[in-house]
Amino acid sequence: MADRIGVQVKRLPHGEGLALPAYATGGAAGMDVLAAEDVTLAPGQRHAVATGLALAIPQGYEIQVRPRSGLALKHGITVPNTPGTIDSDYRGELKVILINHGAGDFTIARGDRVAQLVLAPVTQAAWDEVDELDETTRGAGGFGSTGGHAKL
Ligand SMILES: O=c1ccn([C@H]2C[C@H](O)[C@@H](COP(=O)(O)OP(=O)(O)OP(=O)(O)O)O2)c(=O)[nH]1
């Protein structure tokens, strides 16, 4: 197993009895995180699903909240703010925002694995304000300027 970075986790009262987020396989990038509440999402509805967990992520890291592809493909359940950002200084409850893009109601039961958490390093930037930027081949071209897409 590769070295792991320690992340403090505190179970909140409504998180008691639930497993902690875990890697489903040895090479998994994300830890599956469980819902700590029952909730039914109607088509188009979104909800911040409780996890019953609060974290203290080491400075220099973040946790990204990403959707699970199975839920997205089979049921249209995804994370509208993906990847959700959990800051290292956040001490509130970790919540997973889900939206139902499917055609029917979707019920989440307490204990269901609703998303995955990816620990990632963060580099903070310091602005270096200038009057002129260097010239490049791309210049101000963007948003499809290099082509490569099918013609409509
Ligand atoms: O999917 C998410 C996204 C965020 N958060 C928590 C942790 C994060 O550190 C905090 C703030 O998130 P973000 O910066 O994305 O939201 P904001 O709208 O900018 O709120 P704030 O002004 O509190 O930063 O909310 C979650 O629990 N789940």
Ligand SMILES: [Mg+2]
């Ligand atoms: Mg913010």
